[in-house]
Structures are given as structure tokens and as C-alpha cells.
Amino acid sequence: MSISKQLRGLGVALATPFMKNGDIDFDGLKRLIDFVIDNGVNYVVSLGTTGESVTLDEAEKHRVLDFTIETVNKRVPVVAGFGGNDTRKVLHQMEAYHFNGVDAILSVCPYYNRPSQEGLFRHFEIIAKEAPRPVLLYNVPSRTSCNMEAKTAIRLAQECPNITGIKEASGNLTQCSQIIRYKGRPDFLVLSGDDFITLPGIACGMDGVISVVGNAFPAEFGVLVRSALADDFKTARNMHYRLLTVMELLFADGNPGGIKYALHLLGICGYTLRLPLVPPNAQVREALKTEMTLLMQALEPGRTG
Secondary structure, three states: OOHHHHOOEEEEEOOOOEOOOOOEOHHHHHHHHHHHHHOOOOEEEEOOOOOOHHHOOHHHHHHHHHHHHHHHOOOOOEEEEOOOOOHHHHHHHHHOOOOOOOOEEEEEOOOOOOOOHHHHHHHHHHHHHHOOOOEEEEEOHHHHOOOOOHHHHHHHHHHOOOEEEEEEOOOOHHHHHHHHHHOOOOOOEEEEOOHHHHHHHHHHOOOEEEEOHHHOOHHHHHHHHHHHHOOOHHHHHHHHHHHHHHHHHHOOOOOOHHHHHHHHHOOOOOOOOOOOOOOOOHHHHHHHHHHHHHHHHHHOOOOOO
8 A cells, every 4th residue: 555545544643651750651652552543543653743752862762763663563654753954964863763664754844944945845855865764744834933835845746756745734724725736646645734624624635634632532533534534524524523622622721731631631641741841721621621521421432442
């Protein structure tokens, strides 16, 4: 099966559980991986934004990725985050890893130094040429202060065959639609990077989502995604609105604080974060606990985990 077919549907940007002392909680990570796979996700993404990858040193990143690959054990594809704002450093990071068990690379737009569109093109052109696996672009201007415009994504799709798609988290459906319409390659994936616009995004032609919410509600968000991809928008819309309040609360005081607290409520892992991130405030935690209780009561039975 081609990589574009493997990465269609619901991918989950895995959180990285920490113990109270800040060390990586590998037991919690195993529970999380097994939980999302048992509940039907199509693939997992390690070392992304939700995984707090920017607070992991290189040795920790390798340990997390190795452990994820071992735990997944080929049950679903594994996508690994390799990106940054120094092109040479990204290349060196890729050279330093073995990539056994990795199916694709997710590479975020450079942040802080705010390159031009030509700079973005050249950055990803080189990464795509040197990458040992197919590359997914990751456009998330709310975090990088750098938006990859549709014309740049389309140019990369048309000129770089090793770039297999884009995780589009601009929140701009017009921009997403332009990429979908003019990408020029049927195998070039356009994936939502924003849980809230997954439903309208798929209606516009997106191929799925790399989700935060899917950490805690993989079965339910999977129903939304699969139904929408099958043009069953009634079912997808119903699940969208069932999840809406909880989704709002998960992001109310920052990601991944919200999703980690939800995973704590589910008994999967704790909700420790590494500074400068902190857990959601008490008001959000209490509201999230209440809404998740109501949602779980409405959804049971039929949930694994």
C-alpha cells in the first residue's frame, strides 16, 4: 500500500507522558499507544507539537521514537517529527537516526527567523532530497509566525516527489482549498492540523487529520473522520457536535495541557508538563472533568480502554 493511502484518515499526534519529576513516563506512553491503536487510529505521530518535542533533548527524542516504534510493532504506520529553523541542523538530525520502523517524516515550518516563501521552498526542497522517508510538510503559523502560502505548498508538491503531503494547521479553509484544487498530484495528501475544522476540511477534499483530540477520543474522532471520508456527513456532523464542548475545553488553556489532563482523567498517564508549559487552570480542569463525565456516559458502551 502506498504511503499516501496509509496516511489517509485519522492520525494521532501522541502526547509524551512525564512523571512528576519530569522524566519520561514510558509506561504511560505504552498505555497511550495501545489505547489509540486498540481504538482504531490509522497511524501515530511521534515527536510533534503535542509531544512537547521542543523540550526533549536529542537522546530523549531517540528513546521516545525507538520506544514508540517498538510498542507499535508495525500495527500502524509511524510518522516521526524532524524539523526546525536551522536547515543544516535538521539534516544532521536525520543523519543521526536509523529510521528503522519509521514510515514518514513530519517537518514543521521554520519558526522565529520567519523565512520568505522562497526560503521555505528551499528549506523543504533540501530536506525532501535528503530525507530517508517521505515527508509531510507541517504548516502551523499560530506557533511559528510563518505561514506557508498555498502557492508554496503547491510548488513543493509539484517539484518534490518525496514530499507526500501537508499537515495544514493555518485554520484557513480558503488556503486549504487552494492547495487541494491546484496541488496537481492525486497522491499528495492534504491533512487537517486543526481538530475543529476536520469536518469542513474533509468536505472540501482533505484526506484526514493529524489530531490532538484523538489521544483521548480515538474511537469517537475516528467515527467522525471515517464517516466524513465516506460522504456520510450526517454521522460525522453528529459526532462533531458531541465532541465540540470537550474539544473547546481541551484547548481553552493551551495544548498539550488540556489533552494531558484528559488522559489523566482516563487513567492513561499523568498531566505533568515541562516548563514553560503548565497544566490548565483549575476552572478549566473542573469544567473538562464535568464535560468528559457527561460525554463518556453518553458514549458508553462501545469504547475500548
